[in-house]
Amino acid sequence: MNKVLIAGPAEEPLQGRVTIPGDKSISHRAVMLAAMAEGDTHIQGFLSGEDNLATAAVFARMGVRITWHNEARTELTVHGVGLHGLQEPESVLDAGNAGTCARLMVGVLAGQPFHSVLVGDASLHQRPMARVANPVRRMGADIDGRDGGNRLPLAIRGGSLRGIDFEPKVASAQVKSCVLLAGLFADGTTRVREPRPTRDHTERMLPLFGQPVGVEYGWITLKPTGGLTAPSSTVLIPSDSSSAAFFAVAAALVDGSKVALPSVGINPRRDGWCRLLQAMGADLALDNRSEVGSEPVADLVVTGSRLHGVQVPPRDIADTIDEFPLLFAAAALSEGEFLLEGAEELRVKESDRIAVMAAALGAAGARVEELPDGVRITGGSLAGGCSVDACGDHRIAMAMAVAAQRAKAPIAIHNAGAIATSFPSFVSLGQQLGMSLRWQEA
Numbered sequence: 001m002n003k004v005l006i007a008g009p010a011e012e013p014l015q016g017r018v019t020i021p022g023d024k025s026i027s028h029r030a031v032m033l034a035a036m037a038e039g040d041t042h043i044q045g046f047l048s049g050e051d052n053l054a055t056a057a058v059f060a061r062m063g064v065r066i067t068w069h070n071e072a073r074t075e076l077t078v079h080g081v082g083l084h085g086l087q088e089p090e091s092v093l094d095a096g097n098a099g100t101c102a103r104l105m106v107g108v109l110a111g112q113p114f115h116s117v118l119v120g121d122a123s124l125h126q127r128p129m130a131r132v133a134n135p136v137r138r139m140g141a142d143i144d145g146r147d148g149g150n151r152l153p154l155a156i157r158g159g160s161l162r163g164i165d166f167e168p169k170v171a172s173a174q175v176k177s178c179v180l181l182a183g184l185f186a187d188g189t190t191r192v193r194e195p196r197p198t199r200d201h202t203e204r205m206l207p208l209f210g211q212p213v214g215v216e217y218g219w220i221t222l223k224p225t226g227g228l229t230a231p232s233s234t235v236l237i238p239s240d241s242s243s244a245a246f247f248a249v250a251a252a253l254v255d256g257s258k259v260a261l262p263s264v265g266i267n268p269r270r271d272g273w274c275r276l277l278q279a280m281g282a283d284l285a286l287d288n289r290s291e292v293g294s295e296p297v298a299d300l301v302v303t304g305s306r307l308h309g310v311q312v313p314p315r316d317i318a319d320t321i322d323e324f325p326l327l328f329a330a331a332a333l334s335e336g337e338f339l340l341e342g343a344e345e346l347r348v349k350e351s352d353r354i355a356v357m358a359a360a361l362g363a364a365g366a367r368v369e370e371l372p373d374g375v376r377i378t379g380g381s382l383a384g385g386c387s388v389d390a391c392g393d394h395r396i397a398m399a400m401a402v403a404a405q406r407a408k409a410p411i412a413i414h415n416a417g418a419i420a421t422s423f424p425s426f427v428s429l430g431q432q433l434g435m436s437l438r439w440q441e442a
């Protein structure tokens, strides 16, 4: 956690082709569904970052066996125990830094007729949980926790759920997925209507395990079929669009660069950053469109170009939610003004991403005005030659490392060890492309 990353400036244009590791969101869901399916599920392209390993460990504590097939832990077989086969854990279930693990597990644990306690790291203990605890309580689960059940640790005793109609106030794939997973265990139909569409990986993956999910008049609808079945073919996980974004933006920012990223997930609920980066003037091509598993993919090719600021349309916010720290970094190095409003959710991510990015970019020499629900950035150059604090947030650390490639002097990024939660090979792959990156012990 306390590691320092020394980044930038890039000494030469970025060049090359690297394969981005598996998608974090999809890896979580693959292990979860496989663990609760009848039979063995073979998974390839799993992201072996700390977040996904936490999800695997949570199921191991409830009696699910996992066979790893390679040292990199990207290929595994999950020996599913069936929908009603999880065992009461002897100790707490630790989600670490992973919001997706914690929130989706609330749905799974709500369906279990036993007691469990869900914990995480200091950052996760600050993040709101009422958004998932409230709906599953309505479905019949007993949940208590700090702050009236809004913060970890949460104590959960589930079982005997009934389906509900649920209209969350926040557009959140984690909330939607939590309720759909609880719906697997419920009597009757569970329906969710979102204020804005969010990533639909859960809805795309459930049918692979024999559980259809429909959409009726805007309601995402799950009528439980009574169990999940391990798919006969391997579950393939595409490269993570959110991780690819770091190298795509770095290439767009450094003059003369050309970087290719093969077979990256381009789910339309995840590709907001591609659209915004193109709107900012980037030369970003999506070639060879095809499918991996139930997800669309394409080869991304990015060439360095001059970028300019944009006003982010509200409809793009949910589709870009994890990439805003990175786009703030790009905006600081673009021409003109970049404006984001209506994105208050950024304040309750792994860190307060509005405040932490405003402080870090400000320290590096950017002109950033913090708004309650976004930022206004006046583009220009970055002096660098400073220390910034990533506050243990992986995406802040990597966004600042990208910004530093175009700074005039190196940036020392403190508390950057959390990069290992989602993209453990970020530094080595970035170095292969020619980014200036090195670890220094704190």
Ligand code: S3P
Pocket: 024, 025, 026, 100, 171, 172, 173, 174, 175, 177, 199, 321, 322, 345
């Ligand atoms: C995720 C959903 C998003 C995203 C997170 C992963 C998921 O969170 O920020 O990194 O896998 O469902 P919200 O659902 O809270 O927006």
